[in-house]
Amino acid sequence: MKSKNASRSHEFPAVEYQSGFGNHFYSEAIAGALPRDQNSPLVCPYGLYAEQISGTSFTSPRKLNQRSWLYRVKPSVTHEPFKPRVPSHGKLVSEFNESNSSATPTQLRWKPVEIPEVPIDFIDGLYTVCGAGSSYLRHGFAIHMYAANKSMDNCALCSADGDFLIVPQEGRLWITTEFGKLQVSPGETVVLPQGVRFVVDLPDGPSRGYVAEIFGTHFQLPDLGPIGANGLASPRDFLVPVAWFDQGSHPGYVIVQKFGGELFTAKQDFSPFNVVAWHGNYVPYKYDLSKFCPYNTVLIDHGDPSINTVLTAPTDKLGVALLDFVIFPPRWLVAEHTFRPPYYHRNCMSEFMGLIYGGYEAKADGFLPGGASLHSCMTPHGPDTKTYEATTALGNEAGPHRIANTLAFMFESCLIPRVCQWALESPYMDHDYYQCWIGLKSHFTCELGKEQNLDLHNGLEEKK
Numbered sequence: 001m002k003s004k005n006a007s008r009s010h011e012f013p014a015v016e017y018q019s020g021f022g023n024h025f026y027s028e029a030i031a032g033a034l035p036r037d038q039n040s041p042l043v044c045p046y047g048l049y050a051e052q053i054s055g056t057s058f059t060s061p062r063k064l065n066q067r068s069w070l071y072r073v074k075p076s077v078t079h080e081p082f083k084p085r086v087p088s089h090g091k092l093v094s095e096f097n098e099s100n101s102s103a104t105p106t107q108l109r110w111k112p113v114e115i116p117e118v119p120i121d122f123i124d125g126l127y128t129v130c131g132a133g134s135s136y137l138r139h140g141f142a143i144h145m146y147a148a149n150k151s152m153d154n155c156a157l158c159s160a161d162g163d164f165l166i167v168p169q170e171g172r173l174w175i176t177t178e179f180g181k182l183q184v185s186p187g188e189t190v191v192l193p194q195g196v197r198f199v200v201d202l203p204d205g206p207s208r209g210y211v212a213e214i215f216g217t218h219f220q221l222p223d224l225g226p227i228g229a230n231g232l233a234s235p236r237d238f239l240v241p242v243a244w245f246d247q248g249s250h251p252g253y254v255i256v257q258k259f260g261g262e263l264f265t266a267k268q269d270f271s272p273f274n275v276v277a278w279h280g281n282y283v284p285y286k287y288d289l290s291k292f293c294p295y296n297t298v299l300i301d302h303g304d305p306s307i308n309t310v311l312t313a314p315t316d317k318l319g320v321a322l323l324d325f326v327i328f329p330p331r332w333l334v335a336e337h338t339f340r341p342p343y344y345h346r347n348c349m350s351e352f353m354g355l356i357y358g359g360y361e362a363k364a365d366g367f368l369p370g371g372a373s374l375h376s377c378m379t380p381h382g383p384d385t386k387t388y389e390a391t392t393a394l395g396n397e398a399g400p401h402r403i404a405n406t407l408a409f410m411f412e413s414c415l416i417p418r419v420c421q422w423a424l425e426s427p428y429m430d431h432d433y434y435q436c437w438i439g440l441k442s443h444f445t446c447e448l449g450k451e452q453n454l455d456l457h458n459g460l461e462e463k464k
């Protein structure tokens, strides 16, 4: 797998992985390349350089501390100075303020963007839709989407701002990282931690999808509470790459670093994927969403969507997420005499939704694979008129029903997102979104003027 004379630096043979979430992993592409007894020997095996990448402060408590040691042909520092990228990108944001975005309580929905006709790689295909907070202050998030049709060439990307959680909706991503390779298909998700360099290749053709970037924290598995020790996403289904390296010469190789929402570039003459061995718990990983084990209502009422949390990025407030990644996978609906689709609601958290395939249970029309919606803090939303009418028409005797061929997801945050100006002005904005609820009729049956039922039921039970 070492590509001494490889014509392309990121060829993909069958990809191997290690499994687990939050483990302390190790991997070596050459036996003996990993120092056994210490992290920083005076001279490392095979003359490699030892380099640490810290994903948490040195002094973070042990259970939160994340770092890895990389043993590489040349250290990452061997490059020319970083310079602002020319031409600049301009569609990425990580400081959300009046100059680049605005807040609106209205319900927003976007149609899927078309794959561009001109050649465009993952970096140039990325654009920020909305977000909150600041990457400088290490608290906040950005939601980007991307549409790309060509592999990145002689360049690698990394975000100094935050972790990328990528949800491809169309087209496989073949990702090379400093830790090894990952193939990520629609229906899977991948996390590329802050600072980790990666290349996205598209050998199968165009790709489109969503990215949640989180500032100042990392994703973890949700607690399971009364569910018990099993269920939802299982740690062993998370896959981490094995070491792979490229020691070839790559004149003019460009490192593109997202930093404060802007892109900087630095030139070097080698590939950043020159890590022969590594160990640690700060790693990229992928997860196949079809492995998710959903728990849900088995008698009455619609459960809150938090029951379907795959990964959560916490804030310092217990139970309050900077960003939850929640899915709505195929599953059985069995609740009796219950309105089974999502309820009408207003939420102190803000909800950004995307659709990977199929239809979404709350929307009969208009929410399309590759599209998106945003319902911000306390913005009312819920099933559209068609869904309401069709559901209530089924009556109380509806039997078990399997929601099949669908995969929607939600990024839910306690911060109120500001929407980037261009996203508000986008030709893909669905200006008629509100119409999907306008037809909801009153079904109130009590007619004024007729005899009223005065047997009121108020909190306190009458004393007998």
Ligand SMILES: O=C(O)Cc1cc(O)ccc1O
Residues within 6 Å of the ligand: 302, 303, 304, 305, 341, 342, 343, 345, 351, 362, 381, 382, 410
């Ligand atoms: O708004 C949405 O469609 C997401 C959602 C789904 C659900 O099952 C319950 C609440 C909720 O916000």
Ligand SMILES: [Fe+2]
Residues within 6 Å of the ligand: 345, 347, 351, 375, 381
């Ligand atoms: Fe909602």
